[in-house]
Amino acid sequence: MTKKNVWIAGLATPVMIAMLLLFAGSPSVRANDQPAATNAEVKIDNFSFGPETLTVPVGTTVTWTNQDDIPHTVVSTDGVFKSKVRDTDEKFSYTFAKAGTYPYYCSVHPKMTGKVVVQ
Numbered sequence: 001m002t003k004k005n006v007w008i009a010g011l012a013t014p015v016m017i018a019m020l021l022l023f024a025g026s027p028s029v030r031a032n033d034q035p036a037a038t039n040a041e042v043k044i045d046n047f048s049f050g051p052e053t054l055t056v057p058v059g060t061t062v063t064w065t066n067q068d069d070i071p072h073t074v075v076s077t078d079g080v081f082k083s084k085v086r087d088t089d090e091k092f093s094y095t096f097a098k099a100g101t102y103p104y105y106c107s108v109h110p111k112m113t114g115k116v117v118v119q
């Protein structure tokens with residue numbers, strides 16, 4: 001063996017161990033073919049929804065949190081979802097299973113509007 005070959009042989013073992021560790025780790029990554037469930041947040045503050053337009057992938061659970069000092073609701077214009085009155089720090093969540101545009105408003109203050117775009 002030349003010096004160079006000995007050096008390569010010495011390097012090969014740690015490289016192979018590293019590759020084995022990588023392969024050993026990958027089944028757990030591949031075990032779940034479903035995309036990870038995603039979450040998104042809308043904050044209600046100062047009589048507005050933020051962001052006013054939220055764009056998310058299909059399957060996303062959107063949680064609205066009322067950070068205002070007064071009660072609000074989250075009501076779908078098309079009747080898809082409807083929250084109860086949410087007091088300060090109360091939340092409402094909805095999971096969007098289908099693509100589309102979902103406009104909504106606050107039924108207490110109908111000028112408060114927002115929309116969720118699901119792609």
Ligand SMILES: [Cu+2]
Pocket residue numbers: 047071072073106107108109112
């Ligand atoms: Cu309101």
